[in-house]
Amino acid sequence: MSSENKDLSKAPTWDLESVYPGGSGSKELAIFLENIKKDLKSYTNKINKLPQKLNDSNRAKWADYLIKLQEFLGRLSQVASFVHCLVSQNVNDEKAHQIYGEVDVYRSEFQKLIVLLEAFAKKQSNKEWDKLGVSNKIGDSAFFLAELRDIAKLKMAPEFEAFATELAVNGYHSWNRLYDKMYGDLRGDFTENGETKQLSLGQLANKMNSPDRNIRKQAFEKIESAWESRSNMASMALNFQAGYRLTLYEKRNWDSPLFEPLLNSRIKEETLNAMWNAVEKGAPKLNQYIDAKKKILGLDKFKWYDQSAPVGKSNQTFSFYAAGDFIIENLRTFSPELADFSRMAIDKRWIEAEDRPGKAGGGYCTTFEVKKESRIFMTWGGGFSDLGTLAHELGHGYHHHVLKDMPMFAAIYPMTLAETASIFNELLVTDAALSKTSSDDEQLMLLDQKLQNAHGLLCNIYARFLFDKAFYIERKKGLVSRTRLDELMIESQKRAFAGTIDPTEGYHKLFWASKLHFYMTDTPFYNFPYTFGYLFASGVYNRAQMEGPSFAKNYRALLADTGKMTSEEVAKKHLGVDLTKPEFWSSAVERVLNDIEPFVKLAGK
Template identity: 25%
Template sequence: MSKSSTTGSTSAAGIRWNLGDYYKSPKDPAIERDLKQALEQALAFEKKYRGIFTKKPPVSGKMLASLAKDYEAVCALRDRPHYYAHLLHAEDSQNPAYGSLLQQMQQRSTEISKHLIFVNLEWCAVDEKTAKKLLADPACARYRHYLEAARRYKPHQMTEPEEKIVDEMANTGSRAFSRLFDQMQGAGKFTVNLKGKDREMSKEVALNLLYDPDREVRKAAADGLTAGFEQMVKPLTFIFNTLVTEHATIDRLRSFPDPMASRNLGNEIDGRTVEALLETCDANYPLVARYYRLKAKLLGLKTLYDYDRYAPLAGGLPKCTWKEARALVSASYHSFSPLVGKIVDEFFQKDWIDAELRDGKRSGAFSCSGPVEVHPYILMNYTDSMRDVSTLAHELGHGVHQYLARKQGYLQCDTPLTVAETASVFGEMLTFHRLLDIQKDPKVKLALLCAKIEEAFATVFRQACMTRFEQQVHASLRKDGELPTEKINALWMEANKAMFGDSVKLTDGYAFWWSYIGHFIHSPFYCYAYSFGELLVLSLYSLYRSEGKAFVPKYVELLTAGGSESPETLVRRVGLDIAKKSFWKKGIDLIAEMVQEAEGLAAKLAAGPRKAKA
């Protein structure tokens, strides 16, 4: 059989970002200049502020604010070269020069950080009464939330020498294995047999074939992906085990009570609230099965296999070129807010987006915030599908959020993960409803509705399912030690079967599909933030539809606030209470309404046009 190779050619060919706002090139002398200056500033910072909280006279609120401002400046300068190296490595993980640069930046960053570690430890050592008095000083207003949040880590801190060791060892531990995972994924080639010919392609192109209308193509793509995942699974199992073991070690050293506790602390969310979210998702898994039974009926299939889940409906969604996607997404944001629309246009006009398909390029999509004096950059892999239009809207939502939040400064521009998905999913909703409103063909409307339901399922239920899988993996490793591939596969299948019930038949090969999901490697327990964000956005969008333009300033204010307040406080600004279990159910009820609408539209189409009475 003949074999051909492709990374896939799409209308986004040539759409590459220009990283010149960071540095001119990897050899730009400004990189070394910034690193040297950051180290000098860190040394000066340490000399000026070490021991300040125990010296006489007592530190004032003005001095604490000065400390925070200087700390922010050092951190921003330290991280700028690292962000640049990260983006270069994402655009081509197979370039050894980029890999080398990333490793160097990690090491240099660690060297600078050694002189900064003391500050959080000493700040957390300040007694509660003194800390409250300092934080109440108006001089500390800008940094108040950051300083308050830092003290929440007090029970989990180690000594300064230990903190330095942990940070430095991460370069040859978690950071190294995360990089290895990315390189393996970027180098991965998958052989898919299409009409008797073996075609070698990237993972992104193969995954996109799961949306093909031809069932044989979908099955061939799934078979090719499974074979590729299985071929790589042994080293990926080792990487996963290593990082889960390291996670357990760090939790033990820092006295975290369970594997999710550190993530919840970083997200500024109570573990009980997260469990309420997950339990609400668990309890509503039957909604997933209900929809996929409808999908099987619409496709005319007796059995819906895992590779059929994303099959388009007959007469369904058309392809969408990059130019069309740009116009649609831009118009969607402009119709919501001219201010937001103008920010979105900057991403296109100033080459802040990398969208073409390339060998070695990181899979998936992300928006990278970076230092506040630069701007966000977006990476995605555009394949001309309507699904990628949604991804573009999603990442631009992140970009807008990051762009606006720069006003809070480097220490408070980033939001906890739970709120980080707010603007991205809201952007998807804006684009979806614009598409739905302009569409006249009921078949296309049904296809759009089904696609949106599937996105909601992927964002709410699938992410909750993946979180349950992670919980089981971490718990099993802590109980039984290193897990073989077969055990991880079994836990993956168990979690997915709980979600799909009897509505989807999972093939044996699907057991290996945990192995390409980067969040398990890079950001343990990240996934529930997607569920959180989607259900939050459904409530926000409901408010927008009822309040109209009066909602827009409140929403922009919410985004501009960045991480300057806790998620609960931020959301309360627009009248929502995430602490209540009923809040999560309300969001799922809105998804159920979409499923009901799809069922009704499908029934009308099945009945055919009504005949006029004689």
């Protein structure tokens, strides 16, 4: 691509014009939305008019309906992605916010349509439903359809489910909203350079990355004292939403609170246990990393607020395009297709990376299903972490690229597999950066970034899981007091951190209050899929390292199947491993811990 009229020192803005020209005021967008509204109504009417008992003579009619429904879902998903892009590129785009609200209504209407489909599925015989699933027109969606029916059979009668969903809006989910409001309103007085300012919890959390220990300590104490003042209310929110969930589970005859999260993750409990066993066995080795880090930082005790303390440093900065070139060059050593995709994403301006006021924070990759394209959102700062983010998001983009011709029901993958391509890219590019630098400080910094990540995913996330699990056991018997929540949290941290955090004063007692993940009603047990995704991607990367570029074809095929089978089946088919057994997990954990040795060596210099 010609770069003559492009300033290569600046990070790019993205191209949204080729999707719907004119941003939130776009005429094309308005027409598209109008059609969605109209079609949603007609699909809802149609489902009740179709024959209610499947047989040879009407199977084709249903298959056609399901094809159209998936095509519709693609359009709905595209418009939701597009409006999300508008809102994040300019948080003050009022019109975009308004459209966002409208799209939300359509999404919940579509959910009701899926409930009708579940009700229909439930009434069909196994034989007929299976025949529909494998009929050649919708064969790729067979897994999704079978799963939809299996889950429907595990639920209450459709009218009760619909009623519960409606009640949840002002009941269950409101506890989450109430918590979020509390979180947003909380402030702490923070003193730095003789000046005292009121900081939000997010700002205080950022201060925990400071190289100055007093700053980190002060930020941590302010967060704890802010939550101390709201702990009784947080405890109520946590207890009541868990109570709601448990009542629902009881009516559905689901006896374990893990049942739903395992269904959502498309994994078996044996798999989860095998993973945590490997984690628990490997975690004590992290003490060598923490001891070395203590030595560098001059600490005698490693506390909660020392986890994100930076070590090592780098004076290197990258322009967006130089980073892009570096990423592509290294991806090419594994897969030319993956490299070409990334080149195209950059050249076609699929990436919004400009640093300017008015943009939302964070980074993500989103997809336009009809256009069969994706877009990446981030803010370019020029450091190594931005290089990692860009590589990560390009991985998500590639995953979508591989799935772009699948029908929608076959392109929906669980959270457990969602991070495979992104973490894979991140590992590959970080390792390339590590091997190319000769500066000790830079190596130390990169290794520390990787190990901080490992420490978080193996210990911190495990602590959250242990807490959630223990909390639900006690909640089944009644309300769990605030003091008891503290105790459960400390016990979980003690076990999960395996001695890496000082047992006398290092823990974060009120973590159950301060971590918003515990309050997310849409995703119960919002913890283990992170560790799963991280270790699964590490295992896949491990394989790519051993087999080299010849593995690229399997890698692509693995990604292409992520919406078509369980996580165990994906692993069996493409890696030849059994996720319910310890071997895969132990070797993934071992690989992650391989960075400890060079880190300790560098720290000793």
